[in-house]
Amino acid sequence: GAVVSQHPSWVICKSGTSVKIECRSLDFQATTMFWYRQFPKQSLMLMATSNEGSKATYEQGVEKDKFLINHASLTLSTLTVTSAHPEDSSFYICSARDLGGLETQYFGPGTRLLVL
């Protein structure tokens, strides 16, 4: 089956620092990757859609200058939380859609971010 990895799985950082999260599709190519944020016991909140080689499309209310997304290749997208603050603490999950035309999104295991 399609596998998506995320790194790191958890990170603790000081307020004001930047954190980069990587999302990789391991056994398929993904033209589109998605970044979600999830608060405890809540649904997935789409932050942005990332297309390989082009700028990401951000959802309303998501600051593109704070959450920098780069989709440099068909297997890698990165999310950088810049100048992180405690309110950015959350569970960040990426997903990828198979270039081969499969309809579904395959999710990574998530990254737990705690900003002190």
Next chain:
Amino acid sequence: QQQVKQSPQSLIVQKGGISIINCAYENTAFDYFPWYQQFPGKGPALLIAIRPDVSEKKEGRFTISFNKSAKQFSLHIMDSQPGDSATYFCAASSNTGNQFYFGTGTSLTVIP
């Protein structure tokens, strides 16, 4: 505006019982309906999915029932087991768009 409405929010079922989770949508352009299972601290995993050209799809103990005219679909978990305890999300998408629209999730607890 919630594109996909999911109920119930939480569900408690006895081991061996049937768990039923329902979802409804409005956009008739949706043509792909997956269900995801999420354990605490993990990413969602695809469980089963259906397209509107069939009314039912079964994989093991998991069945999706789809009612196109009512714009509803549901997940049935037969012979529910404690290991099925997780949060379940329904979703919908159309082939003209990238985005998946997720339901609000159902927390399932299967008690021994």
